[in-house]
Amino acid sequence: MLPFDILEYQARVNETKQRMEEQGIEVLLITDPANMNYLSGYDAWSFYVHQMLVLIIDQPQPIWIGRHMDALGAKTGTWIYDENVIDYPDYYVHSPTHHPMEFIAEILTQIGQANRRIGVEMDNYYYTAKAHAQLMRHLPDAVFLDADLLVNKVRLIKSEQEIEYMKRAGLIAEQAMYKGRESIRAGARQNDTAAELYYHIVSGTEEYGGEYPAIVPFLPTGENTAIPHLTWSDRRFKEGETVSIEIAGCYKRYHVPLARTAAIGKPPEKILGLTAYVTEGLNEVLQKIKPGMTCEDVNNIWKASIHRHGIVKEARLGYSVGLNYPPDWGEHTASLRSGDQTILQPNMTFHLIPALWFDNYGIEISETIKISDTGCETFTNFPRDLIIQDRFTTNPQDGKIS
Amino acid sequence: MLPFDILEYQARVNETKQRMEEQGIEVLLITDPANMNYLSGYDAWSFYVHQMLVLIIDQPQPIWIGRHMDALGAKTGTWIYDENVIDYPDYYVHSPTHHPMEFIAEILTQIGQANRRIGVEMDNYYYTAKAHAQLMRHLPDAVFLDADLLVNKVRLIKSEQEIEYMKRAGLIAEQAMYKGRESIRAGARQNDTAAELYYHIVSGTEEYGGEYPAIVPFLPTGENTAIPHLTWSDRRFKEGETVSIEIAGCYKRYHVPLARTAAIGKPPEKILGLTAYVTEGLNEVLQKIKPGMTCEDVNNIWKASIHRHGIVKEARLGYSVGLNYPPDWGEHTASLRSGDQTILQPNMTFHLIPALWFDNYGIEISETIKISDTGCETFTNFPRDLIIQDRFTTNPQDGKIS
Structure with missing residues (x-):
């Protein structure tokens, strides 16, 4: 079903991790839908709500976090195990009171990543000023690093x-x-x-x-x-x-x-x-x-x-x-x-x-x-x-x- | 040529300014392409590079700032006077050394807006974390306020x-x-x-x-x-x-x-x-x-x-x-x-x-x-x-x- 062999996805993840290491990044938050697809196979028009792939330097599988109604697509359309697909309820969508990045910060805290060196795609369309402000506010012990285009650079040479x-x-x-x-x-x-x-x-x-x-x-x-x-x-x-x-x-x-x-x-x-x-x-x-x-x-x-x-x-x-x-x-x-x-x-x-x-x-x-x-x-x-x-x-x- | 009478655009600008006043915003930076279109008529697929409409509370016309090759479209496709269309050179586009928001901060400084209360659309796709960081860095005397959805709310009731x-x-x-x-x-x-x-x-x-x-x-x-x-x-x-x-x-x-x-x-x-x-x-x-x-x-x-x-x-x-x-x-x-x-x-x-x-x-x-x-x-x-x-x-x- 996936357009590439699982080994190709894993090679992409490994090359990404190598660049993370070079840049001192322990956790990479990937919001660019092309980068999400590149590493996981995920393909849906769901990028109009906040979502991301989390790549942790010392864990083999990426984690997908997104909207509840899109989670099934992440389970069936990627090589990620089901337990690595985490979804937020609909009241986080376009809401004046709840922001998805609050939920995501909470998840990162629960899985022990709140005090790490976190790379974010600073100039990507799908990583807004507010997304960044919310994450920084709710993860005060993390160090944020600009990882813009990190995965894009892996994409430069095609297989x-x-x-x-x-x-x-x-x-x-x-x-x-x-x-x-x-x-x-x-x-x-x-x-x-x-x-x-x-x-x-x-x-x-x-x-x-x-x-x-x-x-x-x-x-x-x-x-x-x-x-x-x-x-x-x-x-x-x-x-x-x-x-x-x-x-x-x-x-x-x-x-x-x-x-x-x-x-x-x-x-x-x-x-x-x-x-x-x-x-x-x-x-x-x-x-x-x-x-x-x-x-x-x-x-x-x-x-x-x-x-x-x-x-x-x-x-x-x-x-x-x-x-x-x-x-x-x-x-x-x-x-x-x-x-x-x-x-x-x-x-x-x-x-x-x-x-x-x-x-x-x-x-x-x-x-x-x-x-x-x-x-x-x-x-x-x-x-x-x-x-x-x-x-x-x-x-x-x-x-x-x- | 424009889809609405100029009076309708002006009424929209006036209602936006009223909301700016209520929220204590003197300068509104509009990066949502729908909001840019709503207030000016600007319609092009140029939102994949940084661009904005600047609405200043005490000036009658918005200012369009964008990429050089898109400026002609802003001149011919809006009700804005040509002198209010300002463009940045192509070396600011997708560049590791130059960011369009540096250019925009410089323009805002030159026109005397650097120390004002500036509203930005914090959760819009086209206002990235980096865009905000660059503006804050290059406009240290400005006060930034979240103006997300300010214009969207004007759009709620249709003419x-x-x-x-x-x-x-x-x-x-x-x-x-x-x-x-x-x-x-x-x-x-x-x-x-x-x-x-x-x-x-x-x-x-x-x-x-x-x-x-x-x-x-x-x-x-x-x-x-x-x-x-x-x-x-x-x-x-x-x-x-x-x-x-x-x-x-x-x-x-x-x-x-x-x-x-x-x-x-x-x-x-x-x-x-x-x-x-x-x-x-x-x-x-x-x-x-x-x-x-x-x-x-x-x-x-x-x-x-x-x-x-x-x-x-x-x-x-x-x-x-x-x-x-x-x-x-x-x-x-x-x-x-x-x-x-x-x-x-x-x-x-x-x-x-x-x-x-x-x-x-x-x-x-x-x-x-x-x-x-x-x-x-x-x-x-x-x-x-x-x-x-x-x-x-x-x-x-x-x-x-x-």
């Missing part, structure tokens, strides 16, 4: 099974892009294209059913292509507009993002010119990237390439990607940018998104890659160019494509 | 325009449930039903295009109906299984959730019996609920109804719902449960989800309502009963429905 899941996510992303693009034409509504993209992302392939990606499809259109994180509206596409499409395929919570830009009708000259610069830069990066380089080195290849065309771009070229939950598929560890000295190693995986955004237009063409022994491999196979949608015209009689 | 958007969301939810149910049959994959549901949620109606709901469709199946927050897998439905379907329609970020349970083939007796109890209880609540009651009163109606059948349920009956972003469509204010003394008023909106979960099965049948002057109105019109999918059988020859 062969993780790479296999990403390949499946790549097939799904590629297919969704092919099918979704067909719906882009003058007169069609943006949301109907988003619906098509979603349908194919979730339906997946015949062999591999898709899951919900950590981010919804981005579909900024026309002047809004200058604003990367817009989703969609119910406005209709117009002849002459461009559309940036950024999606991901997701399989067993592993993501392969893919972005392309589509032109409806004949693309403006400036878009064609920009596209040539972006693909040239991206191709150069894909050719030259290899293990042993730093993240900064990779960004420098891209910067030098666009600099030849007089373009300077401040935003990072890309970031580490893989297992995740909303609101982000990025792993928040390695970024391909100036100053990041992370050394590339085989089976690291990155989303390269060498986008260019200007005042009222932008171009996005991306690839997700794994670092191989000698270079890199892309997870998708979709023409690395502008999508030109002038093959399609809407028949005014029946509204159907002709 | 007529908000109700109108929820009606559209209700149409979308209802249609998606009708269309999605058709795909549920023995032999079909769960993820293909999820894909159909998603397609219709996002495609919406001919008049109203749909948006992404704050939560993805839940689709626990078979024994997993006992585990409410599971999404879906690519397993195939089996004859005799039940499926809980919980979705929402979303329009202009306003949600109308809707849950039903479907039986594939002839439903087991125990499911029929449970369904009768749930619908009886739900109908009784819908008949009796009216302004002036407390949330606890409403829960008591439900409790008394199921108690007649010997059932005791601890989880709350429902919660306030409306404008939202992932990971939750609930507003985290009023809950229909013991102890909640919130008094119902016209145009409050609730998701009533009188679900029953047991060890290896469960039933979910829900309605989203608005409190009217004399009682309540539901936003959707879908039979309040078990969905029985025995009309459909798969033809083994061609896999098509016959």
Whole structure:
């Protein structure tokens, strides 16, 4: 039932414990849902209430603590023994009088962990300022340490099974892009294209059913292509507009993002010119990237390439990607940018998104890659160019494509 | 372009300021994306990086602070003047050396707000423990106050325009449930039903295009109906299984959730019996609920109804719902449960989800309502009963429905 062999989970736990030891952490409170899944297999949309995995340096099994109605999912969907699944009653949920971290502090006290060195994921969405304040208040004898990204760093290099899941996510992303693009034409509504993209992302392939990606499809259109994180509206596409499409395929919570830009009708000259610069830069990066380089080195290849065309771009070229939950598929560890000295190693995986955004237009063409022994491999196979949608015209009689 | 008249945004700001005054807050830092949208109109999937709206008691306009590449969206998509949109460079994003809250503290200092009484949303997903620690460190002369749910409470009573958007969301939810149910049959994959549901949620109606709901469709199946927050897998439905379907329609970020349970083939007796109890209880609540009651009163109606059948349920009956972003469509204010003394008023909106979960099965049948002057109105019109999918059988020859 679990997506990985129990030995793989145990190896992940052991590597996490090694890092805990290096950082002087005896108890690690894991609130990032991707990290919870990574170490235990737990997978449910229950992260909107407080929950965590507790990893104790001298105990073999993690402990899951969460809401009563979610506990059965932790029992059936993880490799953790049932007695290590502990739940709090519903009156702790969104309550003005009870906070789940009071309950959790009480449990940690009962199991003798109240005076230890406790690591917490300080900058994770699911570890709020109040969660931290409550824990500190109710565990006055503990020493709190920032363990943000500790598990994320273990996640940086993927196993062969993780790479296999990403390949499946790549097939799904590629297919969704092919099918979704067909719906882009003058007169069609943006949301109907988003619906098509979603349908194919979730339906997946015949062999591999898709899951919900950590981010919804981005579909900024026309002047809004200058604003990367817009989703969609119910406005209709117009002849002459461009559309940036950024999606991901997701399989067993592993993501392969893919972005392309589509032109409806004949693309403006400036878009064609920009596209040539972006693909040239991206191709150069894909050719030259290899293990042993730093993240900064990779960004420098891209910067030098666009600099030849007089373009300077401040935003990072890309970031580490893989297992995740909303609101982000990025792993928040390695970024391909100036100053990041992370050394590339085989089976690291990155989303390269060498986008260019200007005042009222932008171009996005991306690839997700794994670092191989000698270079890199892309997870998708979709023409690395502008999508030109002038093959399609809407028949005014029946509204159907002709 | 904005979904509400500027006067409505200003009224919301004024009511927020009144509450700030009551709580002795001079500067409110708003990190909840729904609250940011509510006060400014800002709508983008940029909440995966730190951002906020700053509301200063003695200044007329809020200030938006966020990432450089998102600033244009704040300029074009809100009623805030361009000079009140301030952005931080990309090297603050997911960086081990720079934190956006350092930048934000510097801005607050520059505009003379460093020594004021500052309210922060302590338990919001997008206000992390580290965000708070950084602000406190870099604004040592400020007094920090917990302003969690301050704006959420302003959101409790909806305007007529908000109700109108929820009606559209209700149409979308209802249609998606009708269309999605058709795909549920023995032999079909769960993820293909999820894909159909998603397609219709996002495609919406001919008049109203749909948006992404704050939560993805839940689709626990078979024994997993006992585990409410599971999404879906690519397993195939089996004859005799039940499926809980919980979705929402979303329009202009306003949600109308809707849950039903479907039986594939002839439903087991125990499911029929449970369904009768749930619908009886739900109908009784819908008949009796009216302004002036407390949330606890409403829960008591439900409790008394199921108690007649010997059932005791601890989880709350429902919660306030409306404008939202992932990971939750609930507003985290009023809950229909013991102890909640919130008094119902016209145009409050609730998701009533009188679900029953047991060890290896469960039933979910829900309605989203608005409190009217004399009682309540539901936003959707879908039979309040078990969905029985025995009309459909798969033809083994061609896999098509016959």
